[in-house]
Amino acid sequence: MTLKECLDECMEALDLFLNNHFSESLERLRPRVNESMYHALIYATVLEMQAMMTFQHDDISSAGNTMKKAQEGQFTPKSTLQRTFPFLQHDRTRYYIIFLLHAEVCFAECQLQRAALTLLQVNEHICILSPRELHSLIKSHSCLKGPSHKHFEGGISFGMGAFNLTLSLFPPRILKVLEFAGFSGDKEYGLSLLRDSATRMNLRSMLCALLLLCYYTFLTFILGTGEGEVEEAERLLKPFQLHYPRGAIFLFFAGRTEEIKGNIDEAVALFEDGCKAQQEWQQFHHMCYWELMWCFTYKRAWKMAYFYADLLSQESRWSKAMYVYMKAAYLSMLPDDETRPFGEDEVELFRKVPTFKQKIAGKSPPTEKFAIRKARRYKASCPIKPPVPVLEMMYMWNGFSMISKRPELTEGMMQTLEEAERSLLEGPENEYSVDDRCVIHLLKGLCLKNQGHLLAAEECFQKLFSSEKKIRFDHYLVPNCLVELSLLYVNQGRRDEAIKLLQKAKHNYKEYSMESRTQFRIHAALAKLKVNPGEEEDTDL
CATH class of the missing domain: 1.25.40 (Serine Threonine Protein Phosphatase 5, Tetratricopeptide repeat)
Structure with a gap:
């Protein structure tokens, strides 16, 4: 030829x-x-x-x-x-x-x-x-x-x-x-x-x-400052969708763009269409299951989200530890007296998470290591329940930016956080109390930011930062809190203060969970502020 x-x-x-x-x-x-x-x-x-x-x-x-x-x-x-x-x-x-x-x-x-x-x-x-x-x-x-x-x-x-x-x-x-x-x-x-x-x-x-x-729908969103580039993605998708109207790949990315826009129901329909479009490669189904799991998370439909986490744990080889952790996390969000699907018990599932640890190119995926660390508290004979494990993992995938365009979704998350906060205040003090309260402060700050209550959001972030020396386990919270506070300052036009916080998060904290993700986000935020290397070096930490 x-x-x-x-x-x-x-x-x-x-x-x-x-x-x-x-x-x-x-x-x-x-x-x-x-x-x-x-x-x-x-x-x-x-x-x-x-x-x-x-x-x-x-x-x-x-x-x-x-x-x-x-x-x-x-x-x-x-x-x-x-x-x-x-x-x-x-x-x-x-x-x-x-x-x-x-x-x-x-x-x-x-x-x-x-x-x-x-x-x-x-x-x-x-x-x-x-x-x-x-x-x-x-x-x-x-x-x-x-x-x-x-x-x-x-x-x-x-x-x-x-x-x-x-x-x-x-x-x-x-x-x-x-x-x-x-x-x-x-x-x-x-x-x-x-x-x-x-x-x-x-x-x-x-x-x-x-x-x-x-890049437009995942990298800029998860490793960036959480905006995504939806218009560019839609412009690029349009000719491919016309030429391949039932192409599973393009249905998936169309669903992802709707998800970023906050159109969760439309995203669900597209992901479901992506699954129906072909039966030959189940791997495409797994990509859709993952997004469907998060879509139902944003809607606080914990049992539906659990259903997709369960499907992934059975069919996908990507990260069974992560899937089992998410199954347990969703069950833990249900009232104690509510029947668990398939008779499963979240305590037993949390305890199984470390047994599914895997290595890719000699290293475990960062999200998997995070899930295993969070599941450690279930080693105890009488484990202390984490307040909002689903919302905490949702933060790691920048999910609070995803719901920012839908006030009713943010309001629902705020209700869940306030209920968890009341339970913490009413319960006895334990070794995880400070860490758990700080998790709530971080996530409430994000919800308040979504709602436009910037002073209240800043107060939540400051509460977390003031507890830095008391945090025992979740050391990732402080550098991430600084990043979120800096992004809040960016929205308020407080550029110099934002840069100082980003530099502090960048240089003063090491060896915490999901550090690489946080460093990528810091880099993206500094790039957004157009901070040059010389300006970085001159910043007073």
Whole structure:
């Protein structure tokens, strides 16, 4: 097959994939994985998407081995390109160079995806030519352009865009270690490259679109300051929804955008449609179950949320400890005299959480470690019930920002928190009392902020901060309280005070639960305030 024929067939396979014909897509690609670099790359990419959703060892190994095989088969020494460029006037050599350049893009993309798959850092010496070098070469030799050029440019845009966008998310101290190959971590440049490629019909359009949708609806929301970029996500989704109206992937992201907007019922309908759209890959169902669990959490429908946590605990391999913890947490929110679904007992479930601990690339997921730490209080023969474990975990996923656009949802959460606060005040003092009251202060502050009661919200955060030296277990509370108070100050135009609090949270607290998440949020907040490195250094802590 010619290069053009390979690319056309891979585009057809991707079209099948986006229309939920997953097996047919793989069958179209499989016969040529050993003879076509693009068949090998796209085949490995589909397997990687499956592995990322299942977290099953066999799927991860298969995807990793396939990606490695695809990469090793397309290795092209830099010197070969350099020797051949002087002879570009010959058509045969010109075609050979185009082929080699496509191979270089495939090689770099394989490396990027292998790094994502194994959760390891990319070594700067692995890539032969960086996407930036390839971009310069193709610009300076216009004779290399041809029918396959849009796919080549798409590969460069995906590589450069992904690197720049990813690096821009990291705090400066990590960025110094990760910056390489001339990339500066320029977020706007990375986004522009990805947007441009996502809206053109090339082989990487889907990958660019999915990366952008993840960024707009998850990364900016969970690791940022909680706004999300809904308008950008909707603009990007629109053509894909028209072309693939029953595409499970796009139904999922449409649901996510409605969720961020606070349209919970509309989000539920889209996630349910996503489950109905296909039955071949259950992993897509698990993604929808996770979001449905949170949607019913925002509505305080604890039993419905429990139902989806239970489904995940039975079917998904991603983090059973997290799912079992959430099941127990939802049951603990029910009145003591209310019947538990399936006759389950939250105390026994909490005690089982540590037994499901797993390691990915040698480390446990941060949310899983958090759940295990919180479940420790159930080791006692007469455990002390946590006040609002569901709402505490909801905070870790920035759920209070999610409900900020719906006053009735915030009001419901405030009622739950006030009831928990009354129970704490009426109950006897114990070793967890201060920590539990501080959890309530943090979450009430967020609700009050949502309701526009900024002075009352600040008072809640200040109460928590004044109890810093009395906190015994939940040391994550103080740095996160400082972040939330700083964001409150940002809304009030108190920029200098906000920066001081962010710097204090950044430098004065270490080794607490979910620290990386908090550091990412601090970095995002400082970036939002356009704080330059010199200004950071001059800040008086």
